[in-house]
Amino acid sequence: MESAQTACVLVVDDNEANRDLLRRRLERQGYTVAVAEDGYRALELIDKQSFDLVLLDIMMPRMNGYQVLETLKSNSARNYLPVLVISALDDIDSVVKCIELGAEDYLPKPFNPVLLKARIGACLEKKRLRDREKAYLKQLRIEREKSERLLLSILPAPIAHRLKQDTHTIADNFEDASVLFADIVGFTKLWSRISPEELVELLNEIFSAFDRLADRHGLEKIKTIGDAYMVVGGLPIPKENHAEAMAQMALDMQQAMAQFNKGEREPFRIRIGMNTGPVIAGVIGRNKFIYDLWGDTVNIASRMESHGIVNGIQVTEQTFDRLKDKFIFKKRGTIEVKGKGGMTTYLLLDRKKKKTL
Structure with a gap:
């Protein structure tokens, strides 16, 4: 039960003698007590101060007890407050009306x-249980939001929503997408020269910058594997x-890498490969699941990176044809690609400047 030392009670009655009687009796029982001479004053106090219980008279000038109950229970921020009506009206209609308006209990004068002591104790116990329930629901909502943010950090939002709605396999075919792989050249050589903490911190700084770029351009990061980074455009939306x-x-x-290299640390170089075409995308696994891509387009994009030039962006002929009107390229020529044979590739250099009149 709510302890008297922590419970605060508001006594609302237009009769000063009644207010004083209730105040002194409750204070002797250890409650903190505030008084109001009418409904308007009661609502003012409730807005300014936190109460655990209201003892409310019905017949009052300006604003009667019925109106106070209606006002309290129509306000979502205050309808939790228990109200014990104490009134000289002892007819059944008055009792029923008060209960219907949201009063916790009714006690005749x-x-x-x-x-009175027993009714007050019961009201405070109900409020304590409701407060505990509210606190539990609030904590449950916070934990649910944490889980939601964690899920969205692992999966694209549309895929996360589908996964929550349906436990069946998620696999989609996309006829047109762009896939990019990036690898930090020579990063593994650092393993023997710096601590694991420093290594992870460097990777986190670089890949966090890439994550921000993916968000800025409306692209979807798929995963990181060691010091490699994978991102896709055109899906799941x-x-x-x-x-x-x-x-x-x-x-x-x-x-971003050039900016990163301005520090006193050892400079890093990056190799990037890109391809455009159809892919299959879906969620694999039930434990530690991942949203991943499959298909020839993905494999060739990976080859564009691994067969690329340090500090260069190598793209396939399909990507070149799509972008040649808006970007500047340099033809690299034909290179041997594992599993594909000879392929004509290009190096992306810059975006073309818009012509001004």
Whole structure:
């Protein structure tokens, strides 16, 4: 039960003698007591101060007890406050009306002190249980929001929503997407020279910058594998300009690395590969699941990175054809790609400047 030392009670009665009687009796029982001479004053106090219980008279000038109850229970911020009506009106209609308006209990005047104490204790116990329930629900909501944020950090929002609605396999075919792989050249050589904490901190700083670029350009990060970074455009929500957005991200990644290398630390170099075409995307696994991509487009994008040039952005002919009107390229020529043979590739250099009149 709510302890008297922590419970605060508001006595609302237009009769000063009644207010004084209730105040002195409650204070002797250890409650903190405030008084109001009418309904308006009661609502003012409730807005300014936190109460655990209201002892409310019905017949009062300006604003009667019925109106106070209606006002309290219509306000979502105050309808939790228990109200014990103490009134000289002892007819059944008055009792029913008060209960229907949201009163916790009803006690006729002149009240029995023992019964009053028992009713107050019961009201405070109900409030304590409701407060505990509210606190539990609030904590439950906070934990649910944490879980939601964690899920969204692992999966794209549309995929996370589908996964929550349906436990069946999620696999989609996308006819047109752009895939980018990036790798930090020579990063593994650092393992023997710096601590694991420093190594992870460097990777986190670089990849966090890439994450921000992906968000800025409306692209979807898929995963990191060691010091490699993978991002896709055009899914899970189709995006018409995914190839253009991906090319701009690749250029911005180079700038981000140049900015990163301005510090006193050892400079890093990056190799980027990009391809455009159809892919299959879906969620694999039930434990530690991941949203991943499959298909020839993905494999070739990976080869564009691994067969690429340090500090260069190598793209396939498909990507070049899509972007040649908006970006500047240098033809690299034909290179041997594992599993594909000879392929014509290009190096993305910059975005073309808009012509001014």
